[in-house]
Amino acid sequence: MKKKFFAPLIGAVVFGLSAYAGYRTYDAYHGVSESDLLLANAEALANSNESTPAYKREEGDCVIDVGAKGKIKLFGGTILEADATGKISFTGKVVCRGKGDLSCKPVECIDLYEVILN
Structure with missing residues (x-):
């Protein structure tokens, strides 16, 4: 009787930990990482004091x-x-x-x- 209770419980715990680890890995790789150069370029384009070459x-x-x-x-x-x-x-x-x-x-x-x- 104890084996019938613990097997599904252990399976659920393993499944839950696997899902959590998979989500964390997915989230880590799909994060946006802007470089300093990209941010500097975006800031320069947004700056109203600078204009396109005339x-x-x-x-x-x-x-x-x-x-x-x-x-x-x-x-x-x-x-x-x-x-x-x-x-x-x-x-x-x-x-x-x-x-x-x-x-x-x-x-x-x-x-x-x-x-x-x-």
Whole structure:
């Protein structure tokens, strides 16, 4: 009679201790650990005195040499033909210079057109 009482009790205690140890192990590995560098970066981003780097945005000309009868198609849909020297010129390049008050994404000439083959 005593064996029938102690076996389930010991099983319950072992099961309970196993569940507790498993939970503690799971909890220890899923805790968030921030490094000092991560916290410093988050604090710097949250600081209202600091801002993103600002630039002066300057537009520039693109000069493409395509030959005497060459054509290009701007990604806006406009088709341009070469002049007598075989060059096509258009404004669209964006250069970002430091110490300004705007955010800026540079744009290269090659990103603005495709050559049309005759």
